[in-house]
Amino acid sequence: MTAHSAQVVVIGGGICGLAAAHRLTRHGLQVTVLEGGDRLGGLGSFFSHGGQAVERFYHCLMPTDDELLGLMDEVGLKDAVRWRKTTMGMIVEGRRHRFNxxxxxxxxxxxxxxxxxxxxxxxxxxxxxxxxxxxxxxxxxxxxxxxxxxxxxxxxxxxxxxxxxxxxxxxxxxxxxxxxxxxERNVATRGYPKGGYRAIIDALRTSIEEAGGTIRLSTPVRRIGSTADGCSLTVGDGEVLAAEKVLSTVPLPQLRLLADDALASRLPQSDLRYQGVVAGVFFLRRKLTGHYWTPVLRCGTEFDGVVEMSALTGTDAHDGSHLVYVIRYTDRSSRLYRGEPDRIAARWTLQLRELFPELRPEDVESARVFKAPFVEPVHPLGYSTTRPPIVVDGTNLLSATTAHVYPDVTSWNSSVKLANRATSHLLDTLSRREAGEPAQ
Ligand SMILES: Cc1cc2nc3c(=O)[nH]c(=O)nc-3n(C[C@H](O)[C@H](O)[C@H](O)COP(=O)(O)OP(=O)(O)OC[C@H]3O[C@@H](n4cnc5c(N)ncnc54)[C@H](O)[C@@H]3O)c2cc1C
Known part of the structure; x- marks a missing residue:
């Protein structure tokens, strides 16, 4: 492993940013992770319920998630995944079907x-x-x-x-x-880490900090510019930071807003659309279908899928309560997306009870709604050839986001794979520079 002294800033403390920072610190780089929110994990982050960390959006592993499993191995979580056979249902026009x-x-x-x-x-x-x-x-x-x-x-x-x-x-x-x-070729088998996705986030954080990296929460990047020998970043309340290289994991439309004019002109011209998501998180006193995933078609509900997390994780972690996600992917400008979370939660509670009449009002312990604006890039035809490159040409900025993982499916596994690609490129560039070779 070659030791480098370069100073790298990683923007974003989701899985992509953390996986990249973990790998770079292991190669001896001075790394600072800047996360705008007050916790790590990005789309896999969590809220607290009854003293337990619960993901805002349902997450599971698949047996084919080799890159993520490899990373978990590196941070001591090799045996942390509990695999379970799960089933799928389907509700069409109010009628429930098994679909396995x-x-x-x-x-x-x-x-x-x-x-x-x-x-x-x-x-x-x-x-x-x-x-x-x-x-x-x-x-x-x-x-x-x-x-x-x-x-x-x-x-x-x-x-x-x-x-x-x-x-x-x-x-x-x-x-x-x-x-x-x-x-999903072995779709019946799914995995979930002991201690939830938070366990992975915490292990990465420990790995990064023990290797000398710095993680700063509540430090949003407000402006980035690329300079002759690095990048300049304005963060938080106006603090200015310099870095030799910056790896941004911020969705492309948001990165565009952060870039100064010179950098913006270098960013790939892309009008890639993204779907956002609205997710209801329910704690119920009874199980619904027992299936992990149940698409809901033509039932008059605003949501169109139910993920019964407890079918995978069991109910012990939540004192016997069943954790159920109810979801709808939608554009961030849609009426639903712009709606007030508590009102959506109230409406979706009623709709869930109509869909499952056996659910009594007292069976619904709690309902919360979370949203995310940039979740699923809507790829145009021929995206393999128009997909943006990781290296922003002529700058010291690299960009690694869900828009870069195609044709892989957006997942933690794909983000780890992408982080590995981006960091390999960065390490290679630095090695060449140290050896006095021209950059490629
Ligand atoms: C409903 C749903 C279900 C999913 N199910 C699964 C699943 O079952 N299995 C699976 O593997 N994956 C699943 N995914 C996908 C997975 O969550 C994402 O692919 C993955 O988390 C993307 O990681 P990322 O690090 O690229 O981006 P993100 O998680 O979005 O991280 C980006 C980070 O950048 C930070 N940031 C943004 N702007 C700034 C700024 N200006 N300054 C500093 N920081 C900033 C954000 O706060 C965030 O923490 C699901 C996603 C959703 C929404």
């Missing part, structure tokens, strides 16, 4: 019998059917309509996955769905 086995599919009445058979056969072959094809320039709608037929597209796929990308889901490259099916 061939038998469940044969009993799935929202589709006609021949459609159920077609759905099963095509789904089994889907990964193979996509292999070797240029799915990056093929619209998801064109691909799936062609394979499954119009009705399965309209009844199932458009509402199920469309909720994540909004009306333009059909336009998203088919490659995204193909990758997602790869990540």
């Amino acid at each position: 086995s061939p038998l469940d599919l044969l009993r799935f009445t929202p589709l006609r019998f021949h459609e159920r058979v077609r759905f099963g056969v095509v789904s089994l072959l889907l990964r193979r059917l996509g292999s070797g094809r240029d799915l990056d320039t093929l619209r998801t709608e064109d691909w799936l309509r062609g394979l499954y037929g119009d009705r399965i597209w309209e009844e199932l796929f458009a509402p199920m996955f469309g909720s994540k990308f909004g009306a333009s889901f059909g336009d998203v490259p088919a490659l995204y769905l193909w990758q997602r099916l790869g990540r």
